[in-house]
Amino acid sequence: MTRFGAGRYRPRDTVARWIALTVLMAMLTALAFNALFVKLAGVWAYPPLSETGLLEKIISISRVLEASESRQRGRLAAVVSEPDILVAWYTDYHDIVLPKIVKTPHGEEAQAIRRALNMSNRRLETYEPADSDGRYGVLIQLTDGTWLEFSTASRSWGLDEGPRRLIVIVLVLLSTAVVTLIATRRLARPLQQFAQGARRFGVDFRAPPVEPVGPHEIRQAILAFNAMQAQLQHFIKDRTQMLAAISHDLRTPLTRMRLRGEFIEDEEQQQRLFRDVDEMQAMINSALEFFRDDARLEEATSFDLAELLQTLVDDYRDLGIEVDFAGPSRWVYFGRPLGLKRVVGNLLDNAIKYGSEPSIVLESDSERLLIRVQDRGPGIAADCLERVFEAFFRLESSRNKSTGGVGLGLSAARAIVLEQGGTLTLSNRAGGGLVALVLLPFQGGL
Template identity: 60%
Template sequence: MIRLDLRRDGISRRIALTIIAAMLISVALNIAFVQLAGVWARPPLSQTGLLEQIAVTTRMLEAAPIDQREHLAQAASNPQLQVHWSTQRESLALPGPGTPIDLNEVPELRGLLASHPRQVEGFQPADWPEDSPTAHYKLVMQLADGSWLDFTPPYRSWGLSSGMRFTIIGLLALLAALLVAWVGTRQLAGPLQRFARAARRFGSDLRAPPIRLEGPHELRQAITAFNTMQAQIQHFIAERTQMLAAISHDLRAPLTRMRLRGEFIEDAEQQRKLFRDVDEMQAMINAALGFFRDETHLETATPFDLAELLQTLVDDYRDQQIAVDFKGPANLVYLGRPLGLKRAITNLIDNAVKYAQPPAVRLSSNAHSLFIDVCDQGPGIPEAALEEVFVPFFRLESSRNRNTGGVGLGLPSARTAVREQGGELKLSNQPGGGLRARIVLPRIND
């Protein structure tokens, strides 16, 4: 059995309060409508509360002398009912024949008036011409001597049919439910949306501040757990960077001593090999430090022309006598980090130039994403290694020559820079041969 703890500000409590509020507001609106629309309703005559008064007044006037009936009718009038007596039906200014009323079917009149047959007619406001100032409920009754009594409520009854009343009551209930549901949903969805945006921001900005605690109890628990995780990750990264900086500092001194001692080696070949190893170790240390610093130092996102950035890179390679083909629109504005993207694309082009020829850059887009493809016509990469190459220090080329094999941080650094933009970098072998590195960036950064 599911137990709802309504004492705590949780999601279940908010949903329950939303339902209760919707019901209370719906009832309040319906009561207000009934009170305000009471004079506009069309109740049947049996529900007006005036039939008993009509019956008593009729019996009184019928028993009175004819010359006193007009004065008695005026005396019987009150704010609830106007009474008028006339010797002729035509003087009552009726719109026409009314609806016949059988006294035997009206319990309020049957006991007092059914002893003598008499003509009784009822009129609704709709029986009069439209916008007529005399349009009222009206009941006319013929007395035993042939004279007529006219009973008229003093107020104008504009009238709403029962079907219309039920429709309005239903619409008011629906309006109350929608209004409360909208407010309740915003109160619940607002903190969730802000939590989602903060989580996405931390994915691209490791220096993002903690998320403010808000919302129901369950969401506050999730925010607390996320803030704790974020603090631990930031602390871990700071410690790792500090450790690597210390290692780099400690290694440089013995590497310098090795180079100095290498100067005393008489064998030129052994000396060359030693200097090469020292240089490679120094390059690996510098590359590792640069890689980890790039992960923790993010530039500010800004609008820039992505097509122009790619064209500038291509022109730089052409200035070095390296032919790089480019296809794409002349202009394409994107909100992101241009230096990080430039570094990632440069790494991809360098790999294509180093391992395969000729490289080509393609820029395209659809409604949701931007695509940057760096393609070559080289041998490609084994399918099993398409993800392994993103592991730091992993190299397909097995030699230790940094001029050919590098240190294995180019592709991991490129993927890190792309993910900082909220995008992704993937490799795939092309059907016709060669490798394609595709950068997918979100078209709308929110």
């Protein structure tokens, strides 16, 4: 932390600084690799003249041409020229097209040429390539004042200019990528841990807090998430305790009402009272089950979803109700089996109660798992396809539990699916009937 202003601090380890340092280090590394490549290219592409193999040929060819007649030297120079060394004869120095870099010979190379040709009083010039595509050259003045030019190509890595530039670009990109990957791991790792912690909390309310690591902004986000997680856990705990107390307090007077009803002599009135008490008891049980919803606190685990659905089908078959199932015989999925069994069971109950030919279809695409619960029946009006998911909303005006329920089943089913990262929607089938589509994130396979 660094101090600035009056009693205020600015964190050093921030995302902004890491991004700036990453860009700076990538640029410096790219420049360093480029400089290293140019240096190596200079050593390889421009070796000393003695290493080109040109000196030995110069000495032998110069002796032959100087011993020949002047009128034959031009033809002889063309004859002795080779692809890797060119020889040209000029009567005037000014006719020679000189390169940009011309050197006066000195050292062992120049002494060797002068000594071999016995030319201590004559001019000798050498030149080196200005770039890797240029040529080495030697100019020798003969005894009659004419000139011989010897030139050979410099080494250029065996590549043309285009491939060499491509090598430089690749080196720059590689160096930038290496620096970027190393630097961004500092940012990516805490973000990945944060995301894993958030997903873990989404499927398990009892998940531990996320460790605050990484740059300042990420640590602040993790601390805020941990505080929110602690508040939600505290809220859920308090709500569970409160609902347990409400359950006890409401059931006690209902039990007394039923006991007192036993003393009513009018049998018709007694049955009406018992029906009202039973309906109130059912409503209380449904409401408490919805708000408490132990399925939402269930820990996620790997299980065979296809076997779970097949078990539901077998349970209904034992009750004399045929439910068709289409899908794989085995499908491993990571989620909450109790919650998904409750969702599909609720949808099947509705399909059996309000329609016919109930069936389940299990399939998947590349990203999602699809569970379809469908039936043949009257369907639902288009303007009510979303409203039926509202708590206590019922299509029937009757409050008879045997027909209309209390209007919490679909609300609880959608809540369970949403908490597993999926969606639950209803749509009318062509030809009559309803389709309940459960979409879940793809987390398993056959």
